[in-house]
Amino acid sequence: MQLSGKKNIRAFLALSKANGYTIHARPYELNIFGVRANKTTPNAFDDQVYVFWKDDKGNWKGRFYPITTDPGTYWLKNPMNVDGTAILKAGQYKNAYQLGLHRGEYEALVQTGGKVTTIRDYDRNALLDFNNGRETTGYYGINIHRASKSGTTQNVDKWSAGCQVFQNADDFKEFIDLAKKHRDLYGNSFTYTLVDERAYTRKLKRYGTYLIGGALIGISVFAIWRALKKRK
Numbered sequence: 001m002q003l004s005g006k007k008n009i010r011a012f013l014a015l016s017k018a019n020g021y022t023i024h025a026r027p028y029e030l031n032i033f034g035v036r037a038n039k040t041t042p043n044a045f046d047d048q049v050y051v052f053w054k055d056d057k058g059n060w061k062g063r064f065y066p067i068t069t070d071p072g073t074y075w076l077k078n079p080m081n082v083d084g085t086a087i088l089k090a091g092q093y094k095n096a097y098q099l100g101l102h103r104g105e106y107e108a109l110v111q112t113g114g115k116v117t118t119i120r121d122y123d124r125n126a127l128l129d130f131n132n133g134r135e136t137t138g139y140y141g142i143n144i145h146r147a148s149k150s151g152t153t154q155n156v157d158k159w160s161a162g163c164q165v166f167q168n169a170d171d172f173k174e175f176i177d178l179a180k181k182h183r184d185l186y187g188n189s190f191t192y193t194l195v196d197e198r199a200y201t202r203k204l205k206r207y208g209t210y211l212i213g214g215a216l217i218g219i220s221v222f223a224i225w226r227a228l229k230k231r232k
Contacts, residue, residue: 009052021092021193027056030182031111032144034164034194036069036090043073043156045167049144051178063178066173069164069194070158084120086162089135090119090143090196097144097190099176107176108145112187116142118162129145130141146172146190164192 012033016023024031025117033050049070071085079085099107103182120134146166147153159165166172179190 003177008050008064009143012050012052015195016193019092022094023171024138024191025054028053028083028178028181028184029186030068030178030190032190032192034069034192036194036196042070042076045067045147045153045156045165049164050176050228051175053178060171063174065175066167067164068160070156070165071160072158075161080161081120083109083136084134086118086120086136086142088162088194089117089119090162090194092191092193094108095189097192099179099190102145106128106145106149108143109179109192110143111139111141111188114143115139118142119193164194198225209219 008117009197013023016112031050033052035048037048037091039046044067045066047067048064048072049067050062052060052134055061064180070087075085093114093116096111097215098112100110100112102108102110102169114117116139117135117137118140120136131211140162142162142164144164144166146157147156152168153159156165166175182186182190
């Protein structure tokens with residue numbers, strides 16, 4: 001699916017500038033941004049990945065696809081790791097990915113270029129726990145791959161134990177084709193940036209509160225100034 005106009009790309013550019021994230025601007029060099037939805041219920045492909053780049057004329061182009069950025073219910077209840085099931089922490093992971101084989105079976109973006117940070121959900125229930133403060137950093141095979149090899153998968157289930165997983169097989173093929181063009185031009189190294197929608201919603205609310213508070217203070221100061229002026 002194509003990005004609707006340039007609005008989303010401008011938002012990612014602004015977000016990256018505010019957070020010091022790297023943006024790639026050479027022709028066909030990919031920017032890959034996952035967006036985690038403001039939800040804590042697992043097992044749905046309710047997140048998105050946005051892929052955008054500049055063409056050879058310097059114009060921004062992009063695609064977006066439904067994915068999950070969270071593990072499925074099965075792995076939340078049955079962690080592979082004694083520390084708990086991995087949930088990728090929001091942030092930018094520069095050059096952490098390469099085109100390779102997912103589980104030795106098919107081409108995907110695999111975490112072989114750098115470490116990532118995970119939040120460990122260890123309470124073995126069917127709710128995603130993003131705020132327990134239990135984090136680990138390392139090489140965990142948090143890959144970017146697809147679910148079923150054809151069609152659209154309805155539930156995450158065992159498809160993700162922390163990986164970023166495409167819901168639709170054709171979407172994933174298109175994504176891999178874009179990645180191959182990037183690799184042929186610039187080498188086999190990819191940066192992945194994960195944005196937490198909930199965190200940015202909280203920031204916007206705080207920002208709105210500051211604006212309202214500042215406006216009220218400004219109004220109060222102006223009223224006091226007017227009153228003092230009338231007394232003179």
